Amino acid sequence: MSGVSSMIHPANPSVRRTLLVWLSVGILAGIVFAGSMIYMQVREQANQLFDYQMKQLVASLPAQSYAPLIPTRPELSNMQEDIIIQIWDSQGLRIYHSHDTSALPQRAELGFSNFSAHGTTWRVYSAQLGDTIVQVAQPLSARLELAARLALKTVAPLLLILPFLAALIWFAVGRSLSAVQRAATDVQSRDAGALTPISEAGVPQEVQPLTRALNELLQRLDISIQAQRNFIADAAHELKTPLTALKLQILLAERAGEGPQREEAFADLKQGLERAIHLVQQLLTLARQEPGAVEQVPQVVDMQALVRAATGDFAMAANDKEIDLGVQADTPAQIMGHPDGIRILLNNLLDNAIRYSPRGSAVDVSLLADADTVSLCVQDNGPGIPEGDLSRVFDRFYRVPGSQSKGTGLGLAIVRQIAEAHRAEVVLTNTGKGLLVRVVFGRELLPAAG
Template sequence: MAKTEPRLQRKLLAWLLGPLLILLLLDAMAAYWSSQRLANLAYDRALHEIAREIVLHVRNEGGRLRLELSETAGSILLTDAQDRLYYRADAGDGTVLGGDTALPLGRRVAPGGEPLFSQETVHGQAVRMIVTRMRVGESPGAPMVQVQVAETLNKRNRLALEMVANVVLPQLLLIVMATALVWFGVSRGLEPLKRLRRAVSNRSHLDLSRIDTHDVPGEVRPLVDEVNDLMARLGKTFDFQNRFVADAAHQLKTPVSGLKAQIELALRENDPERVRHSLAQLYISADRLSRLVRQLLSLARNEPGALETVQLQPLDLNAFALEVSMEWVPSAIKRNIDLGFEGVDEPLMIDADRDRLRELVNNLIDNAIRYSQQGGRVTVRAGHAGDGQCKLAISDDGPSIPVAERARIFERFHRLLGTQEDGSGLGLAIVSEIATLHGARITLEEDVDGVGNTFSVLFQPSAGTPRDNPELTEAL
């Protein structure tokens, strides 16, 4: 069986009306107890008067007591339209003078003492009974008679219920009216939440615009603000995904078309040499396509906002740059490039994600080697900047980038006109995204000798405790 979900309206009504109903129940119980007490006070006087009348019918004949209560007098005295009455009269020595012996013998009351009232059972019926002692006659030495009178509780209960009804019914009516008003008030108070629910449920799944906070209750405003913030973050994520899909589709279309053309050409060739040449071209095209896919994935992975967390840990930039530079020595030798490294004698501690920082350095060195002339020079430098920051600089002997192009060189798919090197225009865009993730700043200037370019990345020094890093002392 499905569990009933909690409803705010139901909870509010329960907390508002529940205490009122409990108070009504307690008040009804108190009113019934008070009504019973008042009804007993009213009818106990009548029982006391009946006891007096019975004593008046007791005769003292030479010290011998005799009850003379005629049938007519008894009928008048003990007949009631709603209840049955019972009586019993006893002499001082315990002799029963008359009445119903089924009445339990009540406690003896001292002469002149207050009458005693109690709840008893007679002939299987609940009764209210009075026990009193009175003198027969007015002389001080007259004998005493104990009289008991019992009466069923019909008119007492009816009077008590009427008094309770007179007290409770107006209160019940008041609570019914309060319930209606509270229900109306709660429904009206929750109307902004219902409108908010309708506004959200009627939205398209593509609509990630902000929810209108007009007329939203203050208690719900923080929740709506958080939802708006979440939708803004989702919008950014979807923008990243859409842009990545568009970029990938645009960039992969040409290489894939080239691969298909090379395959068709190879299928039509019968000369083994020409087939081998086509396969070589296919390998080159596949290698370019593989590099493009890696760069696209790297760009998507490093977009600000596309990641939940970036694990930054203390790292020695000086030793790390030397380690990565050594990995590029074979590529530099293949192109007859003089790859060098200039570092400092002390650790340069920064907070960085090791894998992403490796991508940044690899892309900068790859660009420098790729665009430098045969027999050129590429230098990787690690040191301190003038304002206390840690600096990583890569200089090359490639074509100098015009000042007008420097502002756009870090844009996606932007390539300089006139270059003969293969490339997708993504390497520097990846470098820019990774620098942003590290809170670093990247600049582009001409090389110190006026030939080529120098890319500099400025990092804030590590806020953590410096850790020992392996030092690489081998020079390139």
Template structure:
């Protein structure tokens, strides 16, 4: 399938402006033509009336002195102009060579339009003051139409010659007006991939200010994303280097062992190292998928109570192995809008962290409740808790508090916080109401 050609703003503006000017010019020309046509008709009617009065004044003599004249043609319009003079007995006293012997019009007084020999005529009829002489003066509409057509042509000539010149000037003006966009595009095109500094907007026109602001916002987000990725890559490389080095060391020990006990111990340590590396890679992959810029997929109502039952059932073997009392406080049905898979990862990380850091014989309680109109998911354990200083840093990637001996990657709480942010929730740390330990609360807005 062929790609659609890009739309040219310059061409679109030129088309719209020229079309608007042409339409307005055409409307003006038509209105001018109609108005001119009316004024010319008025002028010619006035001339007919004036000619009639002049002829009447010149004919104010005895009837015996009036003779038929104008046998010779002097002008091309002579055949298109005619007059007749009648007496009160309807006797034709005088007529032009172009006038018939019958009355020009049946109208005795005023203007009328008739057809003579297939041509439209404009006739003016008038009696003198004594009602003795009746004059009829007429002219063919051709005389008027030729003049009107000549005026119309004169109106069209400027349009035909001015529109191309106007289009050229508008094209130059639009090109000059769009030059700031070209300058911004050139600035962006010439940038190196790692150059994400904001664009200079000091000389940017008001119309493209939103575009440059949006680009600068995009550059800032890209810079932040790249910084996070660089930090993430560096931290991941550092964290992976340690278990891989340990795996290699244990493999070498097992290879060089001279007795079965040493070899068995090295293999057990190798197995634990593989488990830790596997857990770390899984956490890294989970964290990589949770991109705040992309957001969540389709949201749907999630039953937190049912989700908690599923997660606790999955982690129950680990809690049983450490003789930890893992419980879920019963509560009425509470739903939140979100991604059930992501929320399952959030709760699993919180409970998994609690199992790792709670000593044997401890207690972990998961509770879902409503506080101040917000749904709250809490995980409470009887472990050593987190100091106030560490509470500010435990959400950082790969950070593990001082004196931590439990196996982990330092990504559990970071992943939980990322998922909470994607759901518009707030995650906080605190101490249980009774006794020592840690209480993690996720408040959905």
């Protein structure tokens, strides 16, 4: 398990750190956004308040004419904060100004307006009072500064609690992921044969799909390993019998005298050797067709050409038993699959059909196609299969009781395994004159024409 642990890249992101960073950034962004909104609202309210104040200030002044007055604030030191007042008489003569040096325009525009001078923007309000024009101005920077101070005071507490929120997030995420760490420790402490499910106790809901997927994988591995163990045990048992028979036949051939007795002994030895070779070949074929044993890329399979080629290969075996091997494959048909696997499937069906059909009978191979499926059918003239055994003949090394054939019991197991790899269905039917095997392939995986 240490090798597996060493494969964890140190640069892989931490869930806790990632959540902390993103949540902290999100909270900070929310605080900044809230501060901006508060600032804009306070600025709007400050503008309304100060505008009202300027109007009230003008309204509080007397409406009679003024004599020229001396400025009350000759210095310009606080003009960025002060309110400036100017008054003109009916002749346009400025009779009062609150600051000795004024940056305001010399002509009044009644109502509210904005005016920029010397890098400062002023909010100006002008009104006519009797024979005089009164102009009141205030720098906008004073209003903006007040709005910023109020907004900062509002969001400052939120900024102060941000570190506490980060600590809380760090603790909460760590506590939530502790169950994941326990599950990882459980897996690390197991040996290769421990395939029991991982406990989901305390695992967060967001992580449960991962643990369930791992448990399903462990279950599939357990089933696969158990199937392999059964296969090895069955194969060892099945190989033991022909090998023991070969050993006995070798002893008999050594002891046989000259003439017919010796020839018969060597004929039996040859037949036993052929059965052993056939069994080994079937075992190797079955192993190669196991899921994941060999990586193959699906391709378009011309079923018409494949059926004709396969039946041609069995023509000599059919002639030896005087069996009429017929082929009906006039309709072009294509599927997506593995040509070698489908060829092995058809070879096993033909081998069984010829093996179980009596001498002088017939075996018919047909290819049927429609818009959705392609059906490969093999009809023999053999004894068929008892109804109670139709579902069991697909099991490895299973032979129908009372069968006279010396087969390995692997042919239909190989057929089913290849069919499952192609998501095809295998249907066995006793027709009264023999066994009909129908393999139905889907055509949904074919590439689009053109």
